[in-house]
Amino acid sequence: MPIRVLLVEDHDDSRNALSRLLEMSDCQVKPAANLEMARHALASGTFDVHVIDLVLPDGSGFELMGESQPWRTTPTIAMSGLDDLQATADKSAVDFCDHLRKPVVFNELLSAVRKAATSRPSGSGAVAGQAISSQQSL
Numbered sequence: 001m002p003i004r005v006l007l008v009e010d011h012d013d014s015r016n017a018l019s020r021l022l023e024m025s026d027c028q029v030k031p032a033a034n035l036e037m038a039r040h041a042l043a044s045g046t047f048d049v050h051v052i053d054l055v056l057p058d059g060s061g062f063e064l065m066g067e068s069q070p071w072r073t074t075p076t077i078a079m080s081g082l083d084d085l086q087a088t089a090d091k092s093a094v095d096f097c098d099h100l101r102k103p104v105v106f107n108e109l110l111s112a113v114r115k116a117a118t119s120r121p122s123g124s125g126a127v128a129g130q131a132i133s134s135q136q137s138l
Contacts, residue, residue, distance in 0.1 A: 002028040003117045004045070008038045008052040008061065009079065014104070018051075021106050027113065035059040042071050048117045051109065054080040065096075075116035079104055 005027045009015040012033070019029045030045060032038040035058045041047075050071075052061035065076050076095075081102040097119075098112040 002026050003049060003113060004047045005029045005113060006032065006038065006041055006045075006047040006050045006052075008032045008034075008050070008056065008064070010034060010053060010056050018104070018106065018109065022110065022113065025110050035064050038064055042069065047071070047074055049113050050074055050076040051113065052076060052078060054078050054082060075119075077109070077112050077116060079109075 003026065005022055007015060007019055007022070007029050009018065009031070010033050015031050015033060019031045022029045030041045030047070032041050034056050038052070050065070052064060054061040061076075061078060061080075065072065075097040077098045077100060078096040079100045079102055097116045100109060100112060
């Protein structure tokens with residue numbers, strides 16, 4: 001059964017490439033370019049994992065995941081080029097299961113997605129994770 005992934009990334013080339021690569025790796029991907037598209041996808045579908053860029057043109061990934069909605073318990077992987085991603089994430093009420101630094105290395109993203117999808121306890125939220133630094137770019 002494919003892993004259902006919501007991928008929120010505003011950079012068109014990155015979103016398209018990551019979507020294709022995830023789909024080639026047995027994931028079913030719903031891409032979204034901004035918060036509005038992500039909210040629509042979340043309202044109309046169910047996902048096993050969220051992969052969300054923290055800096056978006058119409059808001060932030062923190063804002064989206066901080067909203068009081070049933071999908072808040074879905075494991076969420078943060079992506080960002082922010083200098084101090086871990087410190088920024090720790091200040092948020094959002095519990096990301098992983099943090100990927102941009103540019104994202106695809107194998108690290110795939111590993112994080114698979115781990116998040118399989119480690120999610122039934123009926124509970126995401127588990128705390130560690131920052132992952134990328135060594136290669138997409």
